[in-house]
Amino acid sequence: MPADRELHLGLMFWATGTHQAGWRHPDASADAAYDIELIQEVCRTAERAKFDFAFLGDRLACDPALQHSNPAQISRLEPFATAAAIAAATTHIGVVVTANPTYSDPFGVARNLASLDHISGGRAAWNLVTGADAAAALNYSRDQHWDTQKRYDWAEETLEIARALWDSGDQPINHRSEYFSIDGPLGLPRPPQGHVVLLNAGTSDQARELGARQADMVFAGPQPTLAKRKEYYADIKARAAKYGREDHVTVMPGLTPIVAPTTEEAVALHDQLNSLIVLDPEVEVGEVVRAGGIGEGFKRNLVSASEAFGVNLRGNDLNAVVPAETLARVSEDGRRRLAEITRLTRRTADGPERITYADLVHATPQQLSHVVVGNPEEIADEIQLWLEERMADGFNIYPAYVPGSVTAFTELVVPVLQRRGLFRKDYRGRTLRDHLGLAVPAVR
Amino acid sequence: MRSGAYSSSATIVGYHLSGMDLTGPSSELVATACAVEKAGADYLVLPDRTAAMPDGASPPTALIAGAFLAAHTSEIGIVVTAATGYHEPYSLARQIASLDHISAGRVGWFADSATDAASDANHRREGHDPAAAPETRALEFVPLVRDLWDSWEDDAFVHEKDTGRFVDPAKIHVVDHVGTALAVRGPLNVIRPPQGHPVVFARAADTSVAHHADVLVSDVPQQGHVLAVEPFVAADEAAARELHAAAGSPAGGDVLVGTPEQVAAQLRARHVLVRFTTRAQLVAFTTHVLPLLDKSAPTGATLRERLGLPAVANRFAPTQDKELIGNAR
Structure with a gap:
């Protein structure tokens, strides 16, 4: 039976997959x-499948050391320029750009977003991030990275200024505060959407509150259990209700679908992708690797896996089967990881x-999003479950590789979702x- | 201005859209760009405003309009204006570099160090007052952007599937700029642009940035410079004079008044940047004057090649021609 509300789908575009x-x-x-x-x-493929938006992430620094752990974080085309080029090639799909107020000025970001909304005919969205990234500070003439509270205060005030500028018409806004002195007006006509759509991510108290009060869409990193997913969803809606916005905020977790016509093929694809990961040599115990944007992560080797599972796994052939008696001795967290592997x-x-042993290594680092492996019906079941159990209103689809994972999802899964009455067959506007x-x- | 002589002999014609109303639907801008491209103009300069126009709406951000136009065109150069006082060098360097990738090497940056009170009043924040020492910032800005463009050597992005090597870290360099106004570590998070350095334009009178530009624009004829011209074209000379009189305050540059043949004959430079005050004048010039000029087919696919400018060596590449690097600094 279809859920009582409409599913939304976004495409998280990472060029590396x-x-x-x-x-x-x-x-x-x-x-x-x-x-x-x-x-x-x-993006045209996603548009043919009637996706709500394509999403362009960003990071304001370049760290080549991430090339095996998180290559997408090293470099990319700048989001605003890319979004304008995507807008030129599409007609309906929304385009989300990531912009970090900590390293931009409110007038500039308001003008860029308004320009993008005009040029795309009302398809722009802003992923507002506050990025805890000391490396970015060094690229922006800053000698120190701000603490969380200052970044959020600055970000929320930037948002307030941007909305005032979008509304400014020919009247100055004369915003004065401890941080800013901005006269306005913007000088551009009001964007077609009035205010561009706002996205915000995060699980901290500040992030949830900002999302509930201000955002049109929120998302968060993967939650390990069903209970935590429900808790996150319910918490966002409860916080939004305080501001009369519970029907206004769409909860859009990330989902990595590894899909093929049959389950066996999907599992084989998942194995194939994992087999291509460059593993770290077995070195010091407890050594961590920078993962970029998702904090510190474990290295990919049997040393890290030994820590994660609470048993000594070192020195084994990665392709060998792990003895059942070894798996019986893993820690409580290890048992959760084993269930995830299965x-x-x-x-x-x-x-x-x-x-x-290779499975244990691959289950050690934190995943970027919830991964689901299966045939089209299995993937659709998972999506329907999240929707009906109130863990999501939609998903940011994370394609494991491009363009293949995008076409696989749009050709195999979207028709199933449409047939079940969960997803739109055409755009309404x-x-x-x-x-x-x-x-x-x-x-205002 | 940086070293390098123009090698082409044909007339080079750029269009500066500063005086035109660009606030209409984006389809109008696209139609203009495509028509001008087809007629053989070499590049467009998109203006940018960091404050509301006194008498009406401002155009969209040049960087965004430029990316949109790049996606709709295939040959014409696209030069975006961006002020050093109101941008961050790291952000601007990557935006221009990204535009160069999107356009396959057809992009230029019109660097402008000018500041004005209305724009200053839109950009004051903790740690940055654009009215404080804008010249110091501008002097550091363009060389720093060029260094950021060089922070990846041309072959640093290897993406070798068989070995799993995505980049070559030895060919990705920090810039470590620590100046009076700006401090940027790098490397840039965009690979080196197709042109190496997208073409940097500046007004010759804009002394804080002119020294580091590839192309200088003057309002009076000057050897090696681009001449700014403002045409008033009509079928007969009297009508052209009326247009000129009606224009009121001219945009600046060499004013050319007359029939298409007269205006074509009045061009006093081999490389002109034409400023238009109305769409009608842009259409008249494109339809009637451009065909009269010696416009041979472009010699290269990139804007740098089209303008006859030399390639720029990467300052971080170990075995490049040191003399070239010396000239470029």
């Missing part, structure tokens, strides 16, 4: 980060298909607000 080794898949475009025609084509690979400690069912806000 969101899988760490996605770019190495034989069908992947390894240089997609700089191939604008491919980026445009991927969910993804269908392999167990004692079944016909057995867990390998031309703006992103139309897709989300949000009215243009009144001038």
Whole structure:
């Protein structure tokens, strides 16, 4: 039975794929980060599938040391320029750009977003991030990175100024505060959407509160349990209710679908992608690797896996099956990881298909988003479950590699979602607000 | 101005859209750009405003309009204006570099160090007052942007599927600029642009940035400079004079008044940047004057090649021609 509300879908565009080794898949475009025609084509594919938006992430620093753990974080085309080129190649799909107020000025970011909304005919959205990233501070003439509270205060005030500028018409806003002195007006006509759609991510108290009070869409990193997913959803809606916004905020967690016509093929694809990850040599105990944007992560080797599972796994052949007695001794957290391995690979400690040491290594680092492996009906089941159990209103779809994972999802899964009455078969309007069912806000 | 002589002999014609109303639907801007491209103009300069126009709406951000136009065109150069006083060098360097990738090497940056009270009043924040020492910031700004463009060597982005090597860290360099106004570590988070350095334009009179530009624009004829011209074209000379009189305050540059043949004959430079005050004048010039000029087919696909400018060596590449690097600094 279909859920009582409409599903929303966004495309999280990472040119490397969101899988760490996605770019190495034989069908992947390894240089997609700089191939604008491919980026445009991927967005047209999502548009044909009636996605709400394409999402462009960002980071204001370059760290080549991330090349095996998180290659997407090293470099990319700048989001505003890319978004304008995507807008030129599409007609309906929304385009989300990431902009960090800590390193931009309110007038500039308001003007860029208004310009993008005009040029795209009302399809712009702003992923407001506050980025705890000391490396970015060094690129912006700052000698220190601000603490969380200052970044959030600055970000929320930037948002307030941007909305005032979008509403400013020919009248100055004369905003004065401890941080800013901004006269305005913006000088651009009011954007077609009035205020561009606002996204915000995070699980901290500040992030949840900002999202509930201000955002049109919120998302968060993967929650490990069903209970925590429900708690996050309920908490956002409860906080939003305080501001009369519970129907206004769409909760959009990330989802990495590894899909193929059959379950066996999907599991094989998942295994193939993991086999392409460059593992770290076994060195010092407890050594961590920078993962970029997702904080510190474990290294990919049996030293880290030993820590994560609470048993000594070192020195074993990665392709060998792990003895059942070893798996019986893992820690409580290790048991949770084993269940996750079985969910993804269908392999167990004692079944016909057995867990390998490589599986333990791949289950060690934190995942970027919830991964689901299966045939189209299985993927659709998972999406429907999240929707009906109130864990999500929609998903940011994380394609493991591009363009293959995008076409696989749009060709195999979207028709199932449409057949079940969960997802739209056509757009109702031309703006992103139309897709989300949000009215243009009144001038304040 | 940086070293390098123009090697092409044909007339080079850029269009400066500063005086035109660009506030209409984006489809109008696209139609203009496509028509001008087809007619053989070499590049467009998109103006930018960091404060509301006194008498009406401002155009969209040049960087965004430029990316939109890049996606709709295939040959014409696209030069975006951006002021050093109201941008961050790291952000601007990556935006221009990204535009260069999106356009396959057709992009230029019109650097402008000018500040004005209305724009200053829109950009004051803790730690930055644009009215305080804008010249110091501008002097550091363009060389720093060029260094950021060089922070990846041309072959640093290897993306080798068989070995799993995505980048070559040895060919990605920090810039470590610590100046009076700006401090930027780098590296840039965009690979080196197709042109190496997108073409940097500046007004010759804009002394804080002119020294580091590739192309200088003057309002009077000057050897090696681009001449700004403002045409008033009509079928007969009297009508052209009326247009000129009606224009009121001219945009600046060499004013050319007359029939298409007279205006074509009056061009006093081989590389002109034409400023238009109305869409009608842009259409008249494009339709009637451009075909009269010696416009041979462009010699290269990139704007740098089209303008006959030399390639720029990467300052961080170990085995490049040191003399070239010396000239470029």
